Amino acid sequence: MSQQSSIDRQEYNITAYTENQVGLLNRIAIIFSRRKINIESLNVSPSEIEGIHRFNIVINETEEVVGKLARQIEKQIEVLKVYYNTNADVIWQEMALYKVPTDVIAEKAIVERLLRENGARAVVIRKDYTVFETTGHREETDNLIRVLQPYGLIEFVRSARIAIIKASDGFNSKLREFERREPSTEPAENEYLNSRDKVFTM
């Protein structure tokens, strides 16, 4: 692995398009754990293409390491394509839920302003507690924790990150191309091989 210092590390967003296959999550996860790299965030969801899933993985690493990891992931049989991007290259969001006691929040806070200032909304209001929800970057969801702490925050949960790549025109056309050639024995190729950065594909 890289000899570079932690100074060169930054958050990278890995986007992997995969088949929907049992066990693939483990196959991908162990690529990180084998190298003792912690996954900061992991989201698996359907993609714009039926039957194809999309992994969003966030790690803190150097570009050299993340490039190698992306190749190793794409090497797995059921993985179609892998991209990696810095935070600047993606539009990303995380969602958070906050549970606070209804009596405290109703009595002590100007709830309307609190919600407006933090871009939050009430999801559930019960006699005993209220659940707020907000979506945004880490500092925004973190900020609402600080705001709600004085009102007896009971529970907090944040979702994994989801991200859309700014520069990508989607994987859809690429996949259509693969499928058009099926069942040809000609391997599909793509234009990114030359760039040897930002994206990797066989």
Place this chain on the structure above:
Amino acid sequence: MLTNEQSAQTLPEFTATAVQPETETMTGAVATLQALLAEGVDTIFGYPGGAIIPIYDALYDFKEQLNHVLVRHEQGGIHAAQGYARSSGKVGVVFATSGPGATNLVTGLADALIDSTPLVCITGQVFAHLLGTDAFQETDIINITTPITKWNYQVTNAEEIPEALAKAFYIARSGRPGPVLIDITKNAQQQKHDFAPYQPCTHIRSYRPKPIVRPEYIREAAALINQAKRPFVLWGQGVILGKAELEFKAFIEKSGIPAAWTILGAGALASDHPLNVGMLGMHGNYGPNVLTNECDVLIAIGMRFDDRVTGRLDKYAKQAKVIHLDIDPTEIDKNVATTVPVWGDCKETLPLLTALVDAKLHPEWHERFRVHMEQEVDAVIREELFPTSEELTMGEVIQQLNELTGGEAIVVTDVGQHQMVACRYAKLNKTRSNITSGGLGTMGFALPAAIGAKFGTPHRPVVAIIGDGGVQMTIQELGTIMQTGVDVKIIILNNRFLGMVRQWQELFNDRRYSFVDIASPDYVTVASGYRIAGKRVEARTELKQSLQQMLEHPGSFLLEVMVSKENNIFPMVPQGCSVSEIRLK
């Protein structure tokens, strides 16, 4: 695509208007064997057990078409399948039962993955309804083997079997080969189903085994080679796996570039070819190591810059422009930064490159290799092959063997000092003649792998060269030899030590020989118990005649040779040192 348990509902059904292919009703077990036959399998290495009984029951009726070799331990089975695959170029097939049967395959799977050996392992599994209940002999072999397989899949329904096996064989043998494991629950083996005719797999949407060859990289590589004053070729097993031996020979013969090999690449070019300058790496030849740091263009073909080849990476070939030909794009830039990456199957890329390179001889550059080889002969090789000491050396055993076999034998080695000596000195005229555990360094590999190699290439003599440590790890496979009558010549080079570890303890741990003094049984007596002929050699005067006797013996023969106890393998690039710092003593 296969899916999980719901596959039965998600597979397309034929409508009344569609042309109905002729189906045949059979059990999943029979469908498994039919798939193997369709894939051209002739030999299976296996060990039966409860969860794979239905497949073994079906095998009873396939004895004429499928040769099943009953091993003594599943590890022996998978190493035998590796030997079979490496000698023949075909996919090795293994059967094992669930639980301990399956877990005993782990070492072989790891070995096959790192050494790119095509295998299909079929394991029995408990009934699907028992999965996750800690049933008798249940183990989660899919998750256990995920990091050590190219692909694996659990079949829980008979209907999935043909497609799963078709994919398994395609994945195992295509692109960069590797091991695949298919786990079949007992209910899926027993279940009857109307199977359509078997369809081999030729394409998987998410798998591209061969990158497309890019002409611009070929042109860039050729331009670099043509400008080079001191080009140097390193080749690995990729040349053999790609069946590109002739293309490789044509390339170096036209370009006149000296070429050195990794131990898995040994034999792709004959040992005595004038452009073959020797072995790379920790115990490789002196010239290839030193001159790696003096070449101006380094051309790596089907090799992965393993740490045993490169030594210290930050002092490895920094002066050189690097051209790397590999079928596996993840290998490019993994350890060594390339100037020109040539993705692709070297069977396709080498001829393209050959067409563009100038015909040259590089006489001064070759002279450098020759001078270094003379130094190595004086410092190491002469005494190793033609010793003046009283004790026998491992090298002279190999030297005598070369003279008797003429380089025609398949040499299978275990792991340790004897492996390095055999790889360094064995004469190999043909490709697929050097079978060894390279990446994983698995002691116990040689005896079962030699059995498999003989089944894979029955027309070639197979000689296993094993240390006294390694042979005791899988010695039970003498039982497989006894029962099958397979003809394997076994040479045990007995130095009464775990020699390689002892050497390290001598050089780096103040001779603190911690638990390397290994005792051996009387191997000749053990062999005799297995009804295998044997002989022990302790004197130089007996060596040649005993080797001759071994080679001429009809059937297997075990020859134990008592060699010098504390011989060290040199040259050596000590761990953490650069290839330039290779020691001759």
